[in-house]
Amino acid sequence: MALNLTLRVWRQARPEATGRFETYEATDISEDSSFLEMLDVVNERLSDDGEEPIAFDHDCREGICGSCGVVINGRPHGPLERTTTCQLHMRHFTSGDTITIEPWRASAFPVLRDLVVDRSTLDGIVQAGGYVTAPTGAARDANSILVPKSASDTAMDAAECIGCGACVAACPNGAAQLFTAAKVSHLNLLPQGQPERWSRVSDMVDRMEDYFGSCTNYTECEAACPKGISVDFIAMMNKDYLKARFKDRRRQGQSG
Amino acid sequence: MTVETPPQVDLNAQIPEGPLSDKWQNHRFKMKLVAPQNRRRFEVIIVGTGLAGASAAATLGEMGYNVKAFCFQDSPRRAHSIAAQGGINAAKNYKNDGDSVERLFYDTIKGGDYRSREANVYRLAEVSTQIIDQCVAQGVPFAREYGGLLDNRSFGGAQVARTFYARGQTGQQLLLGAYQALAKQIDAGTVQMYPRHEMLELVVKDGRAVGIVTRNLVTGEIDRHSAHAVVLATGGYGNVFYLSTNAKGSNVTAAWRAHRQGALFANPCYTQIHPTCIPVSGDYQSKLTLMSESLRNDGRIWVPKSPDDTRPPDQIPDEERDYYLERRYPAFANLVPRDVASRAAKRMVDDGYGVGELKNGVYLDFGDAISRLGRDVIEARYGNLFEMYEKITGEDPYKVPMRIYPAVHYTMGGLWVDYNLMSNIPGLFVTGEANFSDHGANRLGASALMQGLADGYFVLPATLPNYLADMLGTTPESVDDPAFAAAEEEVRERVNKLLSINGTRSVDWFHRKLGKTLWDYCGMSRTAESLTQAMKEVESLQEQFWSDVRVLGDNESLNQSLEKAGRVADFFELGALMCRDALHREESCGGHFREEHKTPDGEALRDDDNFAYVAAWQFAGAGNEPCLVKEDLNFEHVKPSQRSYK
Numbered sequence A: 001m002a003l004n005l006t007l008r009v010w011r012q013a014r015p016e017a018t019g020r021f022e023t024y025e026a027t028d029i030s031e032d033s034s035f036l037e038m039l040d041v042v043n044e045r046l047s048d049d050g051e052e053p054i055a056f057d058h059d060c061r062e063g064i065c066g067s068c069g070v071v072i073n074g075r076p077h078g079p080l081e082r083t084t085t086c087q088l089h090m091r092h093f094t095s096g097d098t099i100t101i102e103p104w105r106a107s108a109f110p111v112l113r114d115l116v117v118d119r120s121t122l123d124g125i126v127q128a129g130g131y132v133t134a135p136t137g138a139a140r141d142a143n144s145i146l147v148p149k150s151a152s153d154t155a156m157d158a159a160e161c162i163g164c165g166a167c168v169a170a171c172p173n174g175a176a177q178l179f180t181a182a183k184v185s186h187l188n189l190l191p192q193g194q195p196e197r198w199s200r201v202s203d204m205v206d207r208m209e210d211y212f213g214s215c216t217n218y219t220e221c222e223a224a225c226p227k228g229i230s231v232d233f234i235a236m237m238n239k240d241y242l243k244a245r246f247k248d249r250r251r252q253g254q255s256g
Numbered sequence B: 001m002t003v004e005t006p007p008q009v010d011l012n013a014q015i016p017e018g019p020l021s022d023k024w025q026n027h028r029f030k031m032k033l034v035a036p037q038n039r040r041r042f043e044v045i046i047v048g049t050g051l052a053g054a055s056a057a058a059t060l061g062e063m064g065y066n067v068k069a070f071c072f073q074d075s076p077r078r079a080h081s082i083a084a085q086g087g088i089n090a091a092k093n094y095k096n097d098g099d100s101v102e103r104l105f106y107d108t109i110k111g112g113d114y115r116s117r118e119a120n121v122y123r124l125a126e127v128s129t130q131i132i133d134q135c136v137a138q139g140v141p142f143a144r145e146y147g148g149l150l151d152n153r154s155f156g157g158a159q160v161a162r163t164f165y166a167r168g169q170t171g172q173q174l175l176l177g178a179y180q181a182l183a184k185q186i187d188a189g190t191v192q193m194y195p196r197h198e199m200l201e202l203v204v205k206d207g208r209a210v211g212i213v214t215r216n217l218v219t220g221e222i223d224r225h226s227a228h229a230v231v232l233a234t235g236g237y238g239n240v241f242y243l244s245t246n247a248k249g250s251n252v253t254a255a256w257r258a259h260r261q262g263a264l265f266a267n268p269c270y271t272q273i274h275p276t277c278i279p280v281s282g283d284y285q286s287k288l289t290l291m292s293e294s295l296r297n298d299g300r301i302w303v304p305k306s307p308d309d310t311r312p313p314d315q316i317p318d319e320e321r322d323y324y325l326e327r328r329y330p331a332f333a334n335l336v337p338r339d340v341a342s343r344a345a346k347r348m349v350d351d352g353y354g355v356g357e358l359k360n361g362v363y364l365d366f367g368d369a370i371s372r373l374g375r376d377v378i379e380a381r382y383g384n385l386f387e388m389y390e391k392i393t394g395e396d397p398y399k400v401p402m403r404i405y406p407a408v409h410y411t412m413g414g415l416w417v418d419y420n421l422m423s424n425i426p427g428l429f430v431t432g433e434a435n436f437s438d439h440g441a442n443r444l445g446a447s448a449l450m451q452g453l454a455d456g457y458f459v460l461p462a463t464l465p466n467y468l469a470d471m472l473g474t475t476p477e478s479v480d481d482p483a484f485a486a487a488e489e490e491v492r493e494r495v496n497k498l499l500s501i502n503g504t505r506s507v508d509w510f511h512r513k514l515g516k517t518l519w520d521y522c523g524m525s526r527t528a529e530s531l532t533q534a535m536k537e538v539e540s541l542q543e544q545f546w547s548d549v550r551v552l553g554d555n556e557s558l559n560q561s562l563e564k565a566g567r568v569a570d571f572f573e574l575g576a577l578m579c580r581d582a583l584h585r586e587e588s589c590g591g592h593f594r595e596e597h598k599t600p601d602g603e604a605l606r607d608d609d610n611f612a613y614v615a616a617w618q619f620a621g622a623g624n625e626p627c628l629v630k631e632d633l634n635f636e637h638v639k640p641s642q643r644s645y646k
């Protein structure tokens, strides 16, 4: 069945320009199309009418690259749990609906154009310490490092973060705790991550605080996360952060 | 107008002497080195930060070179590599099931239908084991067994379990590993990262690659960058077909610009069509989604025996189902290689046996596996894929069989490179899916990630210094050089041209048309007639594009239509070359299937006497026929045989 929808879309020509909502009629939209395919159709019609298409970030359209992400009726990535915007399909809407579409709103994510924001601050957090120092070629045989399956599975739960920024957009404070905690926990849970465990958590948290608001445990982030990353990782990160701060563990060879 | 044809290039693959198994080690010893204190005097440009580019940028940065890295996404973590699901191969033999470097080498050569270079493939198999070590050291959370050791699975028809995986997100985890290593170098200042930048021209001076011209995708600024060497790690060109499993931004522009500057494009017609993707559901379709090949380990593929059967699948009794792969290929059954499985599905659908509303798919059925192993086991193995399938189609694959159909997935062709991964333009290196090097006419599952990381972590960091060593003491070409000015002018002209046409059709309209033409005439099966037709259609569509495309907006801001238009413009030229290549190759091999060349029972028929070569095409000026340059393939180690999976 085809849907007829009204869209209220945030349009903003440039970073410094003032934005506004524009209303468009999206008629005859297939239920089986994805949200982004619906926008493609709208864009093609806009372009035919001589109006510039709505800019939005996207790439894989499979829910894994983390490029896409808009606020749909007030919810990052829209109404469906654990679903990125690109994996949201129009069958979850009803003909006659009005859909409000906005970019991520957070002071750390300036709008570049329409629905596109600058999320480079997330990269900045990883650059501060979200890695294991492992020079190419110096590694020992992979199976000489035993990793208990449970540790590996939990690390993977954290590592599934796609870095889309929905957690920040959902947070009333614009905090990036869930994103940072996911990376910290992924690496701090693994034997390979132990040598840099304490410096990693301090450096990443410090960098995060340079850009983002602070966490006051609203847990909106977990609800918005398309990968269902758990707020338990935030607790894990906070614990490590306190430990790292309590004593300067860097001087103690980083262990324990 | 007569245009001067460029002098014919002489291709030398630079394959080292000596026995196959010693070539790489001997070569490594013979290559020149750059001493640690001298490395910071070299500038290296790396375009693309997917697996192949990020791994190279991180490694070279760490070695001490000054690296500038570019990608068009907003972060290197988003490259198309992130979407790889199934896994990465390595000859670790952790399962003690008889795997070895030799066997991985042999499987890859055979899987590629004897159209790849023995020396390259051997090296790939050889370094595969180091890749796993490297990734584990970085903290890549590969799947493990209860004892803490790494788990492996068999993938894509391999008879050994040599595939390492991280749930259904192997590409994501490998890319994040490389991205994190890259992030460390960015923080250390050895790598300067330029996200949201697109390379639009290669700069060549005195026959050497000396730099690139880029467009800042946010501000529209057009910039010149110079370096001692340029590496393209810009991925594959499957999106020429419009519908493919590639990320929407994947494109050929960087490689194509290099091609126009003289780099040969090898085997453009070798396209891999993946057998298990979700079928098209309507006109709005913007991309196709892959369902990992690993599903074929437990799923059974079938169609109803009667083309008129409209019953829901669960009401079709077993004896009225045609498990056609099991019937035709008893030895490999549902695990036959991709090209074989894809063509078989096409044949069923073409013959009217397709399922689903549009009759454009075949069933992939987990019913038996669920009764045998239980839903929990299937959920543990494929839970996320089943979830994705349900999100897209609205059908629950635990209850109803999946519907699948082949889709364009990977391109084996790419820029020609020698054993050192250098193109025929000195100073221009090409890695990952962007080059043509290791997969011949067909790539085995879980081998692209292996190749990208082999190139980026181990091969390029060894071969690039060999090129740089002679340039010690030189500075990169000045960006004020006329060669840079000319390249920039070229870019500006193109951008202005695209913006000024102001026609009546959108870029996507043209792209869809082009894609459909190529899919119909240069897709899973090809004939001389269809290819000739395709070339005509592509040409006229291209003319129409340049007179009737509508690109609104300006250059000086984020303009996604403009980005797409530039990419589609290059796809036209590539599409024409693909058809030409497919037309000239009068044989069937791997992903290239010519209806005129098949065995009596419909399998691909190679012609080793006449076509055991790499077809490398040289650009001869717009509107001129490209020149074909051949690199003969010599098989000293394996004897080409007809592939049989019966």
Ligand SMILES: Cc1cc2nc3c(=O)[nH]c(=O)nc-3n(C[C@H](O)[C@H](O)[C@H](O)COP(=O)(O)OP(=O)(O)OC[C@H]3O[C@@H](n4cnc5c(N)ncnc54)[C@H](O)[C@@H]3O)c2cc1C
Pocket: B047, B048, B049, B050, B051, B052, B053, B070, B071, B072, B073, B076, B079, B080, B081, B082, B083, B084, B085, B086, B087, B088, B170, B171, B197, B198, B199, B200, B233, B234, B235, B236, B245, B246, B247, B250, B251, B253, B254, B290, B409, B410, B431, B432, B433, B434, B445, B446, B447, B448, B449, B450, B452
């Ligand atoms: C859905 C899917 C699943 C897959 N699963 C598997 C699997 O399980 N196992 C396996 O081995 N292989 C798999 N593959 C294949 C594999 O993922 C790719 O071949 C591989 O990741 C390509 O890596 P790459 O680094 O060469 O290129 P990409 O990852 O495509 O990266 C290209 C880079 O180049 C940049 N770029 C491109 N053009 C420009 C330009 N003009 N200017 C600036 N930057 C540019 C991009 O921004 C990006 O950073 C899969 C592919 C798909 C589509």
Ligand code: FES
Pocket: A057, A058, A059, A060, A061, A062, A063, A064, A065, A066, A067, A068, A069, A084, A085, A086, A087
């Ligand atoms: S486009 Fe990649 S996650 Fe949505």
